[in-house]
Amino acid sequence: MTISESLLISVFGLAIVFVVLIALCLFIMLQSRIIGAFRLKKKEAPQKKTEQSASVEKKDAAISAGQLKLFDVDEKTAAIIMAIVSHVSKTPLSELQFKSIKALD
Amino acid sequence: MTISESLLISVFGLAIVFVVLIALCLFIMLQSRIIGAFRLKKKEAPQKKTEQSASVEKKDAAISAGQLKLFDVDEKTAAIIMAIVSHVSKTPLSELQFKSIKALD
Amino acid sequence: MTISESLLISVFGLAIVFVVLIALCLFIMLQSRIIGAFRLKKKEAPQKKTEQSASVEKKDAAISAGQLKLFDVDEKTAAIIMAIVSHVSKTPLSELQFKSIKALD
Amino acid sequence: MQYSFIDTLVKIWEMSGFSYISWQQLLMIGISGVLIYLAIVKGFEPLLLLPIAFGMLLTNLPLADLMVEEVPGSGQPGGLLSYLYLGVKKGIYPSLIFMGIGAMTDFGPLIARPTSLFLGAAAQFGIYVAFTIARALNFTPQEAASIGIIGGADGPTAIYLTAKLADHLLPAIAIAAYSYMALIPMIQPPLMRLLTTKKERETKMEQLREVSKLEKILFPIVVTILCVLLLPSVAPLIGMLMLGNLFRESGVVERLSDTAQNALINIVTIFLGVTVGATAKAETFLRLETLMIIGLGLLAFSFSTVGGLLFGKLMYWLSGGKVNPLIGSAGVSAVPMAARVSQVEGQKANPSNFLLMHAMGPNVAGVIGSAVAAGFLLAVFGQ
Amino acid sequence: MQYSFIDTLVKIWEMSGFSYISWQQLLMIGISGVLIYLAIVKGFEPLLLLPIAFGMLLTNLPLADLMVEEVPGSGQPGGLLSYLYLGVKKGIYPSLIFMGIGAMTDFGPLIARPTSLFLGAAAQFGIYVAFTIARALNFTPQEAASIGIIGGADGPTAIYLTAKLADHLLPAIAIAAYSYMALIPMIQPPLMRLLTTKKERETKMEQLREVSKLEKILFPIVVTILCVLLLPSVAPLIGMLMLGNLFRESGVVERLSDTAQNALINIVTIFLGVTVGATAKAETFLRLETLMIIGLGLLAFSFSTVGGLLFGKLMYWLSGGKVNPLIGSAGVSAVPMAARVSQVEGQKANPSNFLLMHAMGPNVAGVIGSAVAAGFLLAVFGQ
Amino acid sequence: MQYSFIDTLVKIWEMSGFSYISWQQLLMIGISGVLIYLAIVKGFEPLLLLPIAFGMLLTNLPLADLMVEEVPGSGQPGGLLSYLYLGVKKGIYPSLIFMGIGAMTDFGPLIARPTSLFLGAAAQFGIYVAFTIARALNFTPQEAASIGIIGGADGPTAIYLTAKLADHLLPAIAIAAYSYMALIPMIQPPLMRLLTTKKERETKMEQLREVSKLEKILFPIVVTILCVLLLPSVAPLIGMLMLGNLFRESGVVERLSDTAQNALINIVTIFLGVTVGATAKAETFLRLETLMIIGLGLLAFSFSTVGGLLFGKLMYWLSGGKVNPLIGSAGVSAVPMAARVSQVEGQKANPSNFLLMHAMGPNVAGVIGSAVAAGFLLAVFGQ
Ligand code: NA
Ligand code: NA
């Protein structure tokens, strides 16, 4: 195999990656279009709910570490909660990052 | 192997299942009788305790999902508890079923 | 192999265990000495902090069971905490030993 | 220079699966899609059907060759799934799954009322009905036995026996077994109402006695000794089931019990599911046989239900109306679905009726019953 | 009696590693020490570098023979690590790790903006650059392909391909791949600033649309079918990646998903890391080749980054300034490090810029992209 | 038609284990019952004794054949446990268990007072005493070495060595090792009181210095290098022990450490326990040898304790009364039981005495000590 053949294989190799991923892209677009058409009617009513839950969902996403924020909760309760979480999850408090603790009333 | 032989094997097969399970049944009965005889004397005193704990034990049974009931606890505290349990157990609140939350005082 | 040879092998075997472990001992001592020399300067300032955290660290040590103590927390809150820990950790309350529950304010 | 872009695209096309795929494979991919739908949307035993369906999908994509076995001495490795499949072929996975099930199972209700075991035996009736009919339809004895075991309503047992006797039928039998287990709430109620009177269904049963820890610990040991002595070929299934249960009841090896019913059973379930699914290649799966197996499987389930119910009626009669015959159908196993069906039907007839705990006895007895039946068939038809 | 204490000490010395150790082995032990330092103190992908470094340490202690293969029929067992290495050799571990990664990955951002896939393709550019140069440097095609795949910025893929094509280069390639992945925050920013204008970097992107559960469930199935049909040799990697993702998104097999991304992936990671490290014996590792691989690896990473960025600029231009080209570099994979680098650089240019979610799309597309590239190289250069 | 119900019952009886069972097998089943009792009721190291006892039960039920090895090329699979046993035979399980133990062990007290290592060496004395006596009793050198290692008071090490040198003695040695480890609180105190004066036992020891994280991280690396260089044959045990410890102390691979000390060690413990127990077939276990092994095991434990105590007295004397000789007996290993015994006895002599942390040093040193002893015996007597 000469160098020019290597080059050609490289070009073809990159082309194939593009071919496969473009095919995927087209397929996903098509699929989204179809599903979107179906969902259009149902979407209007429960719109509000999804917006509200959006912030909640983000927290669940992926490999996020346990993070909370503090709203409408006195510090003592928050401290207790953090102690419990630390104890139950066997993580030293120093290693836990609490972003928010919020009362749900 | 003819059909009638197949039939016979079937009859014998079912018979064996019965033989084995009847043997087990007899053995368990015998064993329970023996153990029961031994336990008879000890049983009178701590009877009351076992009745009380019966309801508790049922909750632990088998693959029951986490379920609690709510007694004598203000809603805010309950909400906090649920949030913690949800967070610590990595289960979205929507998927947790709390049957009762009870203050133990 | 005669008995006296067995005896010799035994003596040599024990000697080797000693040789290896003495070598280890010397190496660890040497290493501690070197590291100690490096750390000497840094040690004076944060001394106080390490003393404080000593009691905390002991709790984390090894395979200790979950144990807490009770300070400045009303009993109801403590009971709730214990119920949660029991529920989340799937351990019957009777099997959990709480040494202390302390408010962190 | 003999390369050109068009040539290469053609080559890629020729090397791709698109130029090899057959309508049979497309059909299989469609079937796997249906199974994924049933698993996710309908909740049909998803823990196994989902991996099975995905394995079926993978194996029917041409040229992927995930199940190609390594040729010894060739130096070239086999397909990924061919290695994971070894645990099925050697009968290891079903036994390990049984260990996990044992660690999850409370045999208390069975110990409290050991006569439940009769129902667990009677509800294996369908195994032998299906076996006999399969023989009449010219299946080999080994095939007929594997088809019959679908009536045991117990996935790992069915896979264990089929892998040993007729592994070419493995995907059809596994899929039938798990699908019908999921369909229990549809299959059983009509038969239950047909075969029992309203008065029988209304029967309220006495509360079960408390079972001591000692009895629960002795149970797995005694069952192992008795069953394996009576039928040595059940040792891998019953032995592991009872080992798991001993872990659970002993109370001193919490960590082993926990691992047996979580990490270990999950790992094995993934490997077993995907590889069993991957045996469903179009050329072996798309046969009349498969349809016949699906039909015979339904028959087996139905007759097992009937067997359990009729014996339940017998016990109702013998006990002077103390035993609700509805708990008989739970003897098919399909833990805990079948017991829940008994509960639901009982409550329909009499709202103050709580049969769940009473049905758990026959339910777990059915697991032992089908393992014993499998042991018998293995002893008779194994090499 | 021919035993004496001095004699024995001499014998022990002669039997010990001290009398056999070479300076090359000492150097290797030193290198393993450096890797342990990088893993623990610098936090260089410790989950793999730490086991790899320890395996490298073990294998270079003379006479320990942990990688000696069992001679079939000899009755004498092989070295401990030789058994654990089978999972690398047969390509099982990388696929199982991919299953775990699939169960951990949210393809939502990719589905919301499927054009991210272009960036995931473009950022495989470095693979082919490094391949071509490696060929020019007289590496065999198999070796060159394995070296090139470092540019895929994806550890399991690199190990999978190298184990199949050129396993003598395994430790060098694995170490290079994981080290450069850890060095992404140092390698990419200069290139990012060099190739983009301030105005481009300031571009704020529209919020991604919500992706429905249905789309997320269909995604792994569709990707599997399309990719495996187009390039059958990617089946073990893409198939397992998508199986794990289907576990995750289906929502009905929580326990399988949990085990795939915890117990199973961890066990496999330990075995893979230690045994890959243990292939780094002094005599095969301390060669000019290794240095060249390390150099070519950096080149591959850089050119992949460049490829992604340039295509990002193209998309910026085509979209009329709606796409921030900084998300292009995330297409190399190295999940989630590369996406975080895009976020950081974007915020430096414009503090109100939040690119993380937008960069996750190309980021996970890069995983698929490098698996496809590996499939191509395997199809062309595999036996 | 030649079938009849009576005939079949007779046949079933003949095919059942009942017609084959021997009194020896019944005796073995009884012994396994005793072991289960000891494990559950008396709490004798149940994590291993319970699986061992159950394996022993299974293997002595006639015709179950769970340990029959697959005949290569026969196409017929072997017994279930024969596959799981491969991990014992090849020495894989004990090493993996050691990795888990390493991840659970804090070597801090040992690093704080490295002279503990002398006690960990002295308390291997019993290994060689038992070896010499076993040789005198005409055991082969390999058998004698395996018997001696019981005195190491360390289960995985004993199983590792015995599987390599004399696997026919595996069950007896494993059972003896774990039973005596559980009996430490009965075996050691009389010897401790016999060999030490009240004044010695009352000795209070200085608090241990704090050990830095750096020292804890360097420790497993240094130990590995030194031990494996000095005695290459200890590599699988010490190497894996220290890898686990490095996972623990590095603090950057929490998930690997967690899996090593939970899912992985538990899975391996189950497989190891059941299969080691399953080697205890009546015909090989019910011999005079077994009784001799049990006797020699007790001897080995006792002399190891004595060795540790006497060296403890020497250190008491050399240190001018600063070292409490009671911590010497903890050098046998049997972590953490032996250290607790030292604590209890110390407190009996002087209620304000807290020896636990001081005894942990020799205790973990004993693990290294017995691994080194095993390495020596393997180097001398292995093939
Ligand atoms: Na059944
Ligand atoms: Na990539």
Ligand code: NA
């Ligand atoms: Na020891």
